[in-house]
Amino acid sequence: MPVDDPFGAKPAVLRCARCGKFVDWEEAQVQVVCGCRPHLDLPPVLVREATDSDRVAARALFQRDFGRTKVVAFEEVMDIDQMPALVAVTHDEPSGALAYRVHGDALHIVALATDPMWQRSGVGGYLIAEAELLARRLGLRRLVVATTNDNLPAMYFYQRRGYRLTDLVPDSVIRHTRQTVAGFAGIPTRDEIRLEKRI
Ligand SMILES: CC(C)(COP(=O)(O)OP(=O)(O)OC[C@H]1O[C@@H](n2cnc3c(N)ncnc32)[C@H](O)[C@@H]1OP(=O)(O)O)[C@@H](O)C(=O)NCCC(=O)NCCS
Numbered sequence: 001m002p003v004d005d006p007f008g009a010k011p012a013v014l015r016c017a018r019c020g021k022f023v024d025w026e027e028a029q030v031q032v033v034c035g036c037r038p039h040l041d042l043p044p045v046l047v048r049e050a051t052d053s054d055r056v057a058a059r060a061l062f063q064r065d066f067g068r069t070k071v072v073a074f075e076e077v078m079d080i081d082q083m084p085a086l087v088a089v090t091h092d093e094p095s096g097a098l099a100y101r102v103h104g105d106a107l108h109i110v111a112l113a114t115d116p117m118w119q120r121s122g123v124g125g126y127l128i129a130e131a132e133l134l135a136r137r138l139g140l141r142r143l144v145v146a147t148t149n150d151n152l153p154a155m156y157f158y159q160r161r162g163y164r165l166t167d168l169v170p171d172s173v174i175r176h177t178r179q180t181v182a183g184f185a186g187i188p189t190r191d192e193i194r195l196e197k198r199i
Contacts, residue, residue, distance in 0.1 A: 013065045014153070015116040022116045026182050030152050042121045043090050047130040050085040050097065058085050058097035065113035072176045073110065073146035073192065074103065080111050086130050088114075088123045096123035098131055106142040106196070107135035112154075128161055135199055142196050148173055149191040150183030158195050167194040 014028050015021070017037070050058050062069055062080050069080045080099045088096040096114035100107055109131060114123040135143050145163065147154040159165070172192035174180060183189035 013113070013116055015119045017120065025150075025184050026186050028153075029185050040121075045095065045121070045123055045126045046089045047086055047126050048089065050087040054087040054089075054094055054097075055081075055085065057094035058087050058099070061094065061097050061113045061115060062099065062111050066111065071111055072172070074108070074144075074194075075172075077176075078110055083110050086127055086134075088118075088127050090118055090121065090123065095121070096127055098127040100131060100134075102138065102140065103144065105140055106144045107131060107138065107140050109143060109145040112145075124157060125161065128158075132197070132199060140199070142198050144194065144196045146192050146194050148183060148189045149193055150185070150187035150189045151193075152184055152187075155193065155195075158197075161197070163195040163197045165193065166196050168192070169194070 014023050014025065016023050016028075017031075017033075048054075059069060059081060066080075071078055071080060078101070083099040083101050085097050085099045087094050087098075094115070095118040096112075098109060098113075099111040100109055102108070109128075112124060112127060114121075114127075132143060143163070144166075145158060147158075149168075155165075169192040171190055173189050180188045180190065
């Protein structure tokens with residue numbers, strides 16, 4: 001049986017790097033650019049363990065990004081709501097969130113989302129850096145994360161930050177959803193892609 005449509009349809013969650021408009025997963029595209037985009041002076045980002053009120057905002061972010069609060073990864077269905085989370089705050093407003101759990105010797109990044117308003121403002125990078133600090137404090141040796149074959153921005157984002165591809169689980173998404181959903185740039189979402197960073 002499909003598990004509560006865990007991969008569901010994804011709503012608009014990305015922001016166009018050229019015009020700034022929000023864009024649906026299906027309509028988004030990858031573009032090759034040079035280093036012409038200037039570094040912008042943006043407001044500072046504070047990252048903290050989510051408080052009860054932060055969790056409401058984090059839930060809304062995940063719900064918007066993933067269309068649900070359940071995710072399937074590493075052959076498990078997880079409710080992001082039940083996971084500890086880090087939240088990023090920009091201008092006193094939650095701008096991003098990262099849900100995690102300890103999974104064996106690794107800190108598993110279960111979900112990561114930046115409000116499209118604040119994408120390309122360092123929010124995702126700060127959240128990942130804080131998760132890595134947390135993993136070190138907990139004495140863990142690795143961070144792991146799972147994404148899907150269509151999510152090229154996530155594969156780019158993580159590899160730029162030292163994560164390496166470790167596994168491809170063919171048809172993992174289809175096995176759980178019993179359907180093929182169009183993902184980033186209309187690419188069918190089929191497979192789970194796993195990455196890790198050793199620390
Ligand atoms: C993937 C995702 C989390 C990235 O978050 P983000 O907050 O935009 O990430 P950052 O701002 O830290 O980095 C993005 C880019 O902005 C750039 N950037 C950051 N601050 C900047 C600034 N002040 N000026 C100019 N560029 C800046 C970074 O350099 C980076 O580009 P690079 O990797 O080419 O160097 C976000 O796109 C997202 O929420 N996607 C949808 C959900 C998703 O796919 N999650 C991952 C699956 S688990």
